[in-house]
Amino acid sequence: MVRSLYTRVVLIFLASVIGGTLISFLLAAWIFEDKLNENLQIPMIYFGQDIARMYGTFPADEASAYVSGMSQLKMYNLRFFDETGEYESFGEPNEYQPATVTKEQINLILNGDVVQVNRGVVSTTLVGLPFTSNGETKAMFIDQRTPTSNTLAIQFLLNFSIYTLVTGSLVILVATKFLVNPIKKLTDATRHIAGGNFNIRLNIKQKGELGALAQSFEEMTRDLQQVEQLRRDFVSNVSHEVQSPLTSITGYAKALKQMNLPDRERDRYLDIIISEAERMSKMSDGLLKLSLLESQSQQLQFSTFSLDEQIRRVIVALQPQWSARSISFELQLKPIQMEADYDLLNQVWTNILGNSIKFSNEGGAVTVSIRQDSRSVIVRITDTGIGISPEDQRRIFERFFKADRSHSRQNGGSGMGLAIVKQIVMLHSGDIRAESESGKGTSIIITLPLKPPTGQANIT
Template sequence: TLARSFEEMMHDLQQLEQMRRDFVSNVSHEVQSPLTSISGYALALKQVNLADNERSRYLDIIIAEADRMSKMSDSLLKLSLLESQSQQLRLFTFSLDEQIRRVIVAIQPQWSARNIRFELNLTAVRLMADHDQLNQVWTNIIGNSIKFSKDGGVINISIKQDIKNVTVRVSDTGIGISLEDQKRIFERFFKADRSHSRKYEGSGMGLAIVKQIVSLHQGDIRVESVPGRGTTVIVTLPITTPAE
C-alpha cells in the first residue's frame, strides 16, 4: 500500500541520516586525536630548555601523527571514489597466485623481523580483474594477519578454483575477533578490540575499502574467527569480472 511504502521510505531516510551522523562523528573523532597530539607536542617544543633528544622525539611524534592524518585522508578519498563508482575497473588477465606471492615479498619487513612464516597452497590461477585494486585487497588482508599475529606465528594462504569462481583464504593464529565485532568488521572507522587500539594502530578504513573493491568485482568477502585462536578471511571472486 501507499502508506506502507511511505513508512519504508521514511525508515530508509532515517537510517541514512543516522549513518551520516555516525560518519561525521567518526571523522571528527579520528581527526581530533592526531590534531591534539600535534598541538600538544608543538607547544612542548617551544620550551627553551628542552633536551635535544626530547626535541627529536617530539618531532618524530608530530611527523608520525601528520602522516596518520594524511593516510586517513587518502583512505577517505579512495573509499568515496569506490562507493560512487566513479573509478572504472581496469580489467585484464593476470596470475593471481603470482600477485599474492609478490605482495608477501613486498611486505617482508612486516613479518620477517617477527619470525612469522607463511604456508602457501596457491593453485595457479589466471584471473580477469583490476590488478591494482586487488593488490590493495591482498596487501590489506595479509597486513592485518601479520599485525594481529603473535611473534613466531604462522599464516596460511590458499587458492582454490572451481568452474566460475576462485576462493582465497588467509588464515592466521592471532588474537582473533569476537562474534559481535565480526558483524561490524567491514564498517568505516570500526576497530575491533578497542583495548588494543593503540598497540594495533590503524585508521579503521582498510577493510571497508577491501569490501568495496571485492563488491565492485561482484565477489564476496567474509570472516571466520575465534578469539584467542585466530582469524580466516575468505574472498571469493569470479574468474572473469563482468565489464560494466
Template sequence: MIRSLYTRVVLIFIVSVIGGTIIAFFLSTWLFKEQLNENLQIPLLHFGQDIVRIYEILPLREADTFVSGMDQLKSYYIRIYGDTGQFQSYGTLNGDEPVTVTMEQVKKVMAGEVVQVNPNGIATTLLGLPLTTEMGINAMFIEPIAPPSSSFIKKWILNFTTYSLIAGSLLVLAAALFLVRPIKKMTKATRHIAGGDFNVKLDIKQKGELGTLARSFEEMTHELQQLEQMRREFVSNVSHEVQSPLTSISGYALALKQKDIEDNERNRYLDIIIAEADRMSKMSDSLLKLSLLESHSQQLQLVTFSLDEQIRRVIVAIQPQWSARNIRFDLDLEAVSLMADYEQLNQVWTNILGNSIKFSMNNSVIKVSIKKNTKNVKIQISDTGIGISLEDQKRIFERFFKADRSHSRKYAGSGMGLAIVKKIVTLHQGDIRVESQPGRGTTFIVTLSITTPTE
C-alpha cells in the same frame, strides 16, 4: 480476493455505474410517479369515457361504424363483451398478444364497476368500463398499444440520466476515498520523514499494489533511519579520529616552542608530529577512496591477470613488515587467471595481509591458499594472532571500527582498511567473510567469480 489495483478500479467503476443507474431509476420513478400516472392512466380513462358517450348518443350501428373509423385505434385496442362472453374488437395489436380478460372482470364491469389492471403501480395495461347500448349493458375493455408521448419520454430520460450520473459520481467518490486513504497516509508520512522524523507507522493492511507500496515505503523508512544513524556515527567517528592526532600535533608543537629542549627530545617530538600527520593523510585518502567506491564514480578497470602471481608480488612488496618480525608464509596457491581490476584487488590483498602481519605473533606462520572450481575462486588468508571476538566479527567491515580497542595505540590504523576491502570485493560481485577465535587467530575468506563481473 482481488489484489490488483487496476481490477479494483474497474470493478468499482462498473458497480458504481450499475448501482447508480438502479438508484436513479427507482428515484426517478418515485419522483415522477404522479406524472407517469397522469400521462398513462388519465388519457386512457378519458378515451374510454368518450367511447361510452358515443354509444349513449348514437344508434348502435352508427356508433360501431364511428368507433371502427377512429384514428385513436392506432393507440388503443377495444373489446366489447356481451353477457355470453363473446366480444367484438376494434383496432389491432400489431402482432402482440392481448391482455387476458376473465369472466369475473366482465361481470364486474357489467355490474357497473370500473376495472383497472395495473401490475406495476404506474401504467394501466387494461381498463374496463360499463357500456350501455340499445341491446343492454355490455363490458368494454381498452388496452394501450402505443408508448407515451415523445416529449414526456425525452423529459423522463433526461431526468433519469441526470440522477444516474449524480448517483454514480457519488458512489465513485465514496469508493475513491477508500482507495486514496492509504496514499494520504503515505503523503503525511513523507512529510514527517522530510522533517527528520523516521518514527512513522503507516498501519496499511491492504494487499495488492497499494499494500506492496506501503511495505516498500516502510522498508525505505527503516533504511533511511539506519542511514541517518550511520551518518551520525560517521560524523562522530571522524571527529574522534581527527581529534586524536590533532591533539597530539598541537601538544608536541607547543612543546617544541620550549627553548631549553634537548635535541633528541625535539627530534622525538618532530617524529610524533610527522607520524600523526601521516596518519591523518592516510585516513583522508581512505575516506576519499571509500567515497569513490560507494558512489560508483570509479569504474572497474578490467584486465586478465594471474591471481596467484599477484598475491606473491604483494607478499614480496610488504617484506619489510614480516621479515623484521621473523614471520613466515605457507603458500598453497593454485594457478588462476582472473579478469578483474588489478589495482583494486592489489589493495585488498595488501590490507588483509597487512592486518594478518600486524596482529600475528613474532616467529609465527601466515597461511595463504587459492582454490578454484568451475565458477569461483576462493582465497583464504589465516594467521595465528590475537583473534577477533564474535561480537566484533559482526562489525569488522564497518568504517572506523577497530576490533581491539584496548591495543588501538599499539596497532595503529584508522579502521578504514576492511571497509574498503569489503566494498572492492562487493564491486567485483564477490563475497568476504571472517572466521576467528580470540587468542587462536583469524581467517579471511574471499570468494570471487571467475567470470567477468558486471560493472
C-alpha cells in the same frame, strides 16, 4: 482547478457513468425507435379495424352505443371526423388533451390512406383509419390516453438508471475515500521524511499495487534512516579520529616551545608529531579512496593475470613486516588465471595480509589458500592472532571501526583498510566475510568471479 485526488476521482466517475448512461439510453432509443413505435401502433390499428367493422355491420346508433361502453376507451381516445371537420369523440376525459388533428390528415384518411403519427420516442402515438357508417366515409383517429406496457418498461428502466446512479455515487464516495486514504498517508509521510523524521509507520493493510507501494515506501524509509544514522556516525567518527592526532600535535608542538628542552626530548616530540601527521594523512587518503570507490567514479581496469602469482608478490613485498616478527607463511596456491583490476586487488591482498601480520602473535603463522569452482575463485587468509569477538565481527568492514584499538594505534591503523577492501570486492561483484574466535585467530574469505560481469568493460 480541482486539486484534491478524492474529488477528481468522484467527479470523473460521475461524469463517466452519467455520460455513458445517457449516451447508451439515447443510442438504444434511436436504434429501436421504429420497432418500439411499431409495437405501440399495432394494438391501436387492430382496435380501429374492429371499430370500423362494427360500423360496417351494425347501424350507426347501435354501433355508437356499443363503442361508448367499450373498456378500451380507458386506454384510447376515439374521434370520428367527417368532411366538414366536425367530429364525435368517445372516452375523452375533461383533463385529457387529445392530439391535434390537421385538415390534411383528415383528407388523407377520407381518401383511403392510413395515418400514423409519433409524438416522440416510445411516447403517445396517433393513428388514423377510414371507415364507413351509413354509406358515409369518415376519418377515425385513435390516440393513446395512458402509457402502454412498453412505455412503462422504458420509464422503469429510466428510473432504475437514475436510482443506480444515485446509489453508485454514494458507494463511490465511500470506496474512493478508502482508495485515497493510503495515498494521503503516503503524502503525509513524505512531509515527515522531508522534515527529518524517519520513524514512520503507515499501517496500510491493502494488497495489490497500493500495498506494494506502501511496503516499498516503508523499506525506503528504513534505508534512509540507516543512511542518516551512518552519516551521523561518520561525522562523529571523523571528528573523533581527527581530534585525537590534532590534540597530540598541538600538545607536543607547545612542548617544543620550551627553551631548555633537551635535544633527545625534542626529537621524540618531533617524531610523535610526524607520526600523528602521517596517520592523519593516511586517514585522509583512505577516506578519499573509499569515497571514489563508493561513487564508482574510479573505473575498473580489467586485465588477465595470475592470481596466485599476485598474492606471492604481495607476501614478498611485506617480508620486512612478517620476518621482523618471525611469522611464517603456509601457501596453498593453485595456478589460476582471472580477469580483474590488478591494482585494486593488489590493495586487497596488501590490506588483508597486513592485518594478518599485524594482529598475529610473535612466531605465528598465516595460511593462504585458493580454491576454484566453475565460475569463481575463493581466497582464504587465516592467521593465528588475537581473533575478533562475535560482536565486532559484524562491524569490522565499517569505516573507522577498530576491533583492537591498542594494536591499531600502535601500528598506525586508521580503521579504513577493511572498508576499502569490502568496497573493492563489491565492485568486482564478489563477496567477503570473516570467521573468527577470540584468541584463536581470524579467517577472511573472499569470493571473486573469474571473469568480469556482463556489461563491465574489459580493458587489457
